[in-house]
Amino acid sequence: MTMSYRGRHKSRWPKKTGKxxxxxxxxxxxxxxISPAKTYRERSLNIHGLICAKCGRxxxxxxxxxxxxxxxxxxxxxxxxxxSNWENLCVYCHEDEHSRELLGDYLNNPKK
Ligand SMILES: [Zn+2]
Ligand SMILES: [Zn+2]
Incomplete structure (x- = not known):
């Protein structure tokens, strides 16, 4: 009964927790x-300013x-x-812009 596992335990390296x-x-x-969406948005607002490119608000x-x-x-x-690929649009103009695009796509490719 003198067998001890201490030696074995000591030789073990502590497990890395990853912390x-x-x-x-x-x-x-x-x-x-850092989400790319937030990054390009902030950059565009910095470049073009806090103004809607369409209605000028x-x-x-x-x-x-x-x-x-x-x-x-x-x-x-x-x-x-x-x-150069960004345009700052207020939510209203942006929606308008996309509803036209969708309509245009639909008219050009009715099956899409
Ligand atoms: Zn606008
Ligand atoms: Zn858009």
């Missing part, structure tokens, strides 16, 4: 948390949520850094 992240992992995690920071970013070519993954 201690390296700096690189931490930064990578932060990057992933101006916004300030407290109602800037009413201003949305429209992709001129309709491709939300086309986000050039100079903002």
């Amino acid at each position: 201690s992240k390296t700096v690189e992992e931490f930064v990578a995690g932060l990057r992933q948390n 101006e916004f300030d920071h407290k109602d800037s949520h009413l201003l949305t970013v429209h992709h001129k070519d309709g491709n939300s993954r086309n986000n050039p850094a100079d903002g």
